[in-house]
Amino acid sequence: MFSAPLKWLILQNPNTAAHFDNCTYECLIGNFGNFAIYPDSEVIILRTSSSGSIDIISVYRSSPGRDVIEENRGFWRSKDGISIHDTYVSSRRRRNLHQTSLKSSIVVTNPNTINHLTDYHDKHVDTITKCNYVWLHHITDAMNATVTYSIVNSWGYRDKNGSWNGMMGLLSRKEIDIGGTSMFLVGDRWDDVVYIPLSTPTRAAFIFRQPPLSFVSNIFTLPFHRSVWIAIGVLFAVIFVMLAISSKWEWSARNVDQALYPTPTLSDNLMLVISIVAQQGFGRNLNTITSRIILMMLLLAVLNLYASYSANIVALLQSTTTSIQNLRDLMESPIKCGAQDIIYNHYYFQLEKDPVRRRIIDYKIEPRGGKSHWMSAEDGIKLVRQGFFAFFMETGPGYKIIQETFQEDEKCGFREMYFIEHFDPTFTIVKQSPYGEIIRVNSLKIEESGLKSREMLRFYTKRPICNGLQKFINVGxxxxxxxxxxxxxxxxxxxxxxxxxxxxxxx
The missing domain is CATH 1.20.5 (Single alpha-helices involved in coiled-coils or other helix-helix interfaces)
Incomplete structure (x- = not known):
């Protein structure tokens, strides 16, 4: 009955004022030592003093094992009226919890994480746990509180009987005060926990390198625009017709023995044009000036076209495609997919109902009758490096591995494609926590002061900078x-x- 949002105003009976003057603390304040009057309580007492004024005081306890703390809020006198010393809200007045011990829990998927929570070692392993661990200590330091931890291996999901396991189970049973690792905002968790405004801006996505342009397009037609190809075809057709007319006139004008040297047919002239275009030479000599001029036009045209075509082919072979723009494109492409073998990925993949996402899971990550592509972060990024592979994991830890293992010329052309739609994971506290407002206010201060962004920069790696130093790509x-x-x-x-x-x- 003393917890927020209820507020109490306790008036002292003037007839017993003398009695309370003789035992102010023991008789008035000490009586509240057995009640749950914690930092979220609003209990105001109007106490009559021997001078005739009325003192306005508030009482609370920082924790169940602590004595009652008295706050002098002001006084009232018949001549001067009311005078208030402290008008701040309780979350500001009571932010000093006097070393109150709070209970928390952190999610650890790798046992070695316990040894490296603050030394920034292996930042790509349990990154969110390590980052949130530092944030929580900033919060408790601002509250002048201590914190003890329990270790769990899961954020918490419902069992078959409907109860929560993992960290959610501890929160729902009020065995801890605050969750030490952020969790996603899921609808069925709202009834058992309270989310506070300290989120971890991290996203899980498919990380892959853009495949070469030749992987999805006919690269042999790309060096020239369609209109140029049409113009080339028209040019070769005109030369073929002119060459056919010239050849026929040449043979008839020279009176060549048709038995030994028959007149060139259309097939012969077509093969002559094709041979020159394919740079295979030509099988007969043309003797007239007209025919040689036509042949020279064809040779010069082919020479210039080959120079331009070869230069464009070299550039295009080292270009990447932009045709994979969404999940449907990823599904229909020959790129293989995998996912980090971590508990929340398995959980959310089971809940996915979207047809495109469901097909990616059923055909590329967990193919029926085939080997599933669940793997560690290191193995997944190694396959990304080899090419034609998209790996689903947190982008920060993924880029940390890329930054340390890839060569400089390999850090270009990365693409992120988000798969699970959710808000950023957020800190949680138990329902009706007496420290809820104090934790919420200090969480905002952590963000406003820059402590949150500082730790994010230390734990989460951004996409590597592409310096453009790409080495020549071998043609396979x-x-x-x-x-x-x-x-x-x-x-x-x-x-x-x-x-x-x-x-x-x-x-």
């Missing part, structure tokens, strides 16, 4: 994917033509 089979297609289709076409030629010859 995957980069020539469409060239093999062209060779394959050409071979099939050649075999079919051979088959039809045999049939034509037999008929």
């Amino acid at each position: 089979l995957s980069d020539c994917y469409f060239a093999f297609h062209l060779v394959g289709y050409g071979t099939i076409a050649a075999v079919l033509l051979l088959f039809f030629e045999i049939l034509w010859k037999r008929r």
Whole structure:
């Protein structure tokens, strides 16, 4: 009945004023020592003094094992009226908890984390736990309180019987005062805990390197715009027609023996153009000036086109694609996916109902009938380095591993794609905590003073800076994917033509 938001105003009976003057503390204040009058309580007592004035005092206890503390709030006199000394709210007046011992719990997924909570060693392991541990000590120092910890391996999820396990279980049973590790804002947790405004701005996302442009596009058609390709085709067609006319006139004008040197056919002229375009030379000599001028035009055109084409191909082979813009593109791409093997990833993946996200989980991370792609952060980032792999984990720890293991020329072209939609994880306290408002105010001070951002910079690594020093990329089979297609289709076409030629010859 003394907890917030209830407020008490206790008036002293004037007929017993003399009695209370003789035993002020023991008879008046000491009686509250057995009640739950804690820092969130508002108990105001109007006490009559021997001089006729009325003292205005507030009483509270910093913790169950502490004595009652008296606050002199002011006085009232019949001549002067009321005079208030302290108008501050209770969370400001009572921020000194006199070394009250608070209970907390932290989530540890790696046993070695206990040995490195404050030395910034292995920052990519249990990063949020280590960062929040330092924040919580800033809060308790501002409150002049101490804190004891219990260690759990889970943030807390409902069992089959509906009860909470992990840190949520300790909070819901009020076995601890404050959760030492931030947790996500989930709807079914609202009834059992209170969230305070100290969030950890970290996100989990798929981290992958943008694949080369040749991975998703026919790189052999990209050096020239479509209109340029059309213009090239028109140019070659005009030269072919001119060459066919010139060749026929040349043979007829020279009176060449048709039995020994038959007039070049359209097929011969077409092969001549194709041979020059493919830089394979040509099988016959042209003797007239007209034919040689046409041939020189073709050679000069092919020379300039090859120079431009080769320069663009070299640039494009080292370019990355921007075609993967959302989760659907990631699902439909040949890029493999994996996820960090940590408890909350398993939990939230089970709850996912979105069709696209569900397909990524069922076909790329947990393929039915195949090997699941749950792995450690180090193994996942190693696969990202090899290419064509997207790994789901916290971006800060992931970039820390990248910063330490990747070469400078490998720190470019990274892409983040968020998968789980949620607010930033936040600190939690028990329901109706007597220290709730004090913790909330000090949490805001931690952020306003810069202590929060300082620890974030120490524990969380930003995306590595790309200095542009990319080394030359070797061309592999995957980069020539469409060239093999062209060779394959050409071979099939050649075999079919051979088959039809045999049939034509037999008929």
